Amino acid sequence: MNSWSRFNIVSVVLGFAFLYLPIVLLVIFSFNESKLVTVWAGFSTKWYVSLFNNQGLMDAAWVTIRVALLSATIATVLGTMAALALTRYTRFRGRLLFSGMVYAPLVMPEVITGLSLLLLFVAIGFDRGFVTVTLAHITFSMCFVTVVVQSRLLSFDRSVEEAAMDLGATPVKTFFEVTLPIIAPAVLSGWMLALTLSLDDLVIASFTSGPGATTLPMKIYSQVRLGVTPEINAACTLLIGLVAVGVVIASILTKRREVQRLRDEQAAFAGR
Amino acid sequence: MTKLGSAIFSRLVIILPYAWLLFFFLVPFFIVFRISLSTTAIAQPPYEPVFALADGLSGIVAKIGQFSLANYVWLTEDALYLNAYLSSLWIAGVSTFITLLIGYPIAYGMAQAPRTLRPTLLMLVILPFWTSFLIRVYAWIAILKPEGLLNQFLIGIGVIDTPLVIMNTNWAIYIGIVYSYLPFMVLPLYSALEKMDNTLIEAAQDLGCPQISAFWKITFPLSIPGVVAGCMLVFIPAVGEFVIPDLLGGSQTLMIGKTLWNEFNANRDWPVSAAVATILLLILVVPIVFFQNAQAKAEEQGR
Numbered sequence: 001m002n003s004w005s006r007f008n009i010v011s012v013v014l015g016f017a018f019l020y021l022p023i024v025l026l027v028i029f030s031f032n033e034s035k036l037v038t039v040w041a042g043f044s045t046k047w048y049v050s051l052f053n054n055q056g057l058m059d060a061a062w063v064t065i066r067v068a069l070l071s072a073t074i075a076t077v078l079g080t081m082a083a084l085a086l087t088r089y090t091r092f093r094g095r096l097l098f099s100g101m102v103y104a105p106l107v108m109p110e111v112i113t114g115l116s117l118l119l120l121f122v123a124i125g126f127d128r129g130f131v132t133v134t135l136a137h138i139t140f141s142m143c144f145v146t147v148v149v150q151s152r153l154l155s156f157d158r159s160v161e162e163a164a165m166d167l168g169a170t171p172v173k174t175f176f177e178v179t180l181p182i183i184a185p186a187v188l189s190g191w192m193l194a195l196t197l198s199l200d201d202l203v204i205a206s207f208t209s210g211p212g213a214t215t216l217p218m219k220i221y222s223q224v225r226l227g228v229t230p231e232i233n234a235a236c237t238l239l240i241g242l243v244a245v246g247v248v249i250a251s252i253l254t255k256r257r258e259v260q261r262l263r264d265e266q267a268a269f270a271g272r
Numbered sequence: 273m274t275k276l277g278s279a280i281f282s283r284l285v286i287i288l289p290y291a292w293l294l295f296f297f298l299v300p301f302f303i304v305f306r307i308s309l310s311t312t313a314i315a316q317p318p319y320e321p322v323f324a325l326a327d328g329l330s331g332i333v334a335k336i337g338q339f340s341l342a343n344y345v346w347l348t349e350d351a352l353y354l355n356a357y358l359s360s361l362w363i364a365g366v367s368t369f370i371t372l373l374i375g376y377p378i379a380y381g382m383a384q385a386p387r388t389l390r391p392t393l394l395m396l397v398i399l400p401f402w403t404s405f406l407i408r409v410y411a412w413i414a415i416l417k418p419e420g421l422l423n424q425f426l427i428g429i430g431v432i433d434t435p436l437v438i439m440n441t442n443w444a445i446y447i448g449i450v451y452s453y454l455p456f457m458v459l460p461l462y463s464a465l466e467k468m469d470n471t472l473i474e475a476a477q478d479l480g481c482p483q484i485s486a487f488w489k490i491t492f493p494l495s496i497p498g499v500v501a502g503c504m505l506v507f508i509p510a511v512g513e514f515v516i517p518d519l520l521g522g523s524q525t526l527m528i529g530k531t532l533w534n535e536f537n538a539n540r541d542w543p544v545s546a547a548v549a550t551i552l553l554l555i556l557v558v559p560i561v562f563f564q565n566a567q568a569k570a571e572e573q574g575r
Binding site: 009011015016019025029038078079082085088097101105106109110115119123136175192200202203206207220221228236239243251 | 393
């Protein structure tokens with residue numbers, strides 16, 4: 001069974017072709033000279049120039065970036081707390097409801113989340129805008145952070161924590177000096193996930209945003225409805241590039257960290 | 273002091289996210305339900321009754337008397353809504369099945385891959401997930417259009433003479449959902465298949481079991497938890513999907529997420545859209561609870 005059979009190779013290759021071909025085509029046609037996104041007419045970067053001159057898109061991009069950074073950071077703090085609550089404090093009143101509220105947003109259709117949050121903001125008389133979009137994004141992305149961090153918390157050796165506490169460290173100190181450094185890669189990837197979920201979201205933002213807080217996906221969506229243009233391809237390519245750079249940096253950082261930790265451990269063993 | 277500090281810490285870790293989710297996730301559902309019992313009004317907010325502290329207790333009681341089930345009756349009277357619910361369930365079901373058919377061989381192939389190659393393959397499945405959902409759906413418009421890249425290609429190699437009409441049909445929605453949700457199917461399947469003990473298959477083959485029936489008798493049953501998790505992760509959000517039917521399905525398609533969106537944004541009928549959302553939630557409660565139980569079980573095993 002060790003040989004990787006031809007059937008398996010073919011299915012994996014075809015699967016990846018299916019996953020990547022549309023994105024590759026989209027990127028290629030962002031460099032198209034013609035206004036048509038389906039007929040190749042030569043290489044050009046003019047759509048990128050017109051993109052940067054499109055003030056509406058640029059404003060929307062700026063709003064999106066601020067919402068994403070703010071909501072991802074708060075969602076990571078809350079999500080990590082929820083993950084700790086679910087894995088470390090297994091018995092507390094209402095735990096079932098709590099875990100239900102953590103898992104349900106993962107699969108909840110966005111139209112329901114968006115509508116219900118909008119009606120909440122209206123009911124409490126909160127003006128829609130930058131703050132409401134951010135609050136909405138925190139709510140749905142913190143649950144994804146929880147799942148990512150939780151799986152790391154479940155898999156690591158708890159005796160390290162116990163050792164720290166036996167040696168007199170308080171739970172707070174243990175968390176910040178022992179637990180957090182160990183789960184840091186998971187927390188970082190949770191943050192990245194929350195960031196992309198926020199950058200990405202159209203439906204929830206459309207429901208919860210107000211005048212002056214149009215996000216990039218909302219802008220792209222309204223332009224797509226009018227027609228497909230290479231300018232949108234260019235905007236999409238930039239977004240893909242941004243995320244790709246982020247993912248690469250994150251994976252390099254985690255890799256370096258792991259190598260460092262292994263080296264530290266070896267040094268510790270050799271030293272004593 | 274340290275004791276007190278740690279007590280506060282453990283309380284805080286539970287209470288903060290708990291309170292947040294209660295207020296921003298659970299309470300809104302009750303508000304949706306309450307507004308679904310209201311009637312439309314030309315006012316801001318556009319529904320009645322609106323409660324105010326100034327009403328006093330008797331005023332609030334009188335206003336509760338104004339609640340009506342009229343919106344739910346309306347949903348049953350207009351065939352549009354029933355058809356939208358049924359066609360959403362059908363489209364989500366068909367797409368989930370196709371996603372499983374495509375995702376299983378991919379996950380299986382990945383799980384059989386050389387151990388050193390697996391992290392890279394896993395990364396490659398997750399990567400598209402990092403690119404925007406909207407962008408990935410948008411990319412298919414240029415491919416599926418009548419004068420799009422797929423038709424150009426098929427006509428170019430001489431398979432067809434006239435362009436296929438895929439855009440603005442249910443097929444475009446199936447393709448969109450399968451494409452967008454494929455990683456959600458592959459990941460749980462892969463993690464179920466990767467854990468599998470290959471010696472079981474070897475034993476079966478040593479005992480004369482053909483490879484295909486060894487697959488159906490051993491591999492597939494053992495991967496059922498992955499199949500269930502993957503199908504739920506695709507099916508539940510797909511039922512309420514809005515972006516895919518709106519961009520790829522055109523004006524003819526009926527899906528409940530789109531109906532809700534139009535009811536709210538075009539017709540400005542908040543109470544009816546709240547009723548649509550309430551019914552959708554009731555339909556999805558069963559699969560969601562099912563999914564949560566599966567998650568809780570997996571969590572239990574991971575402990």
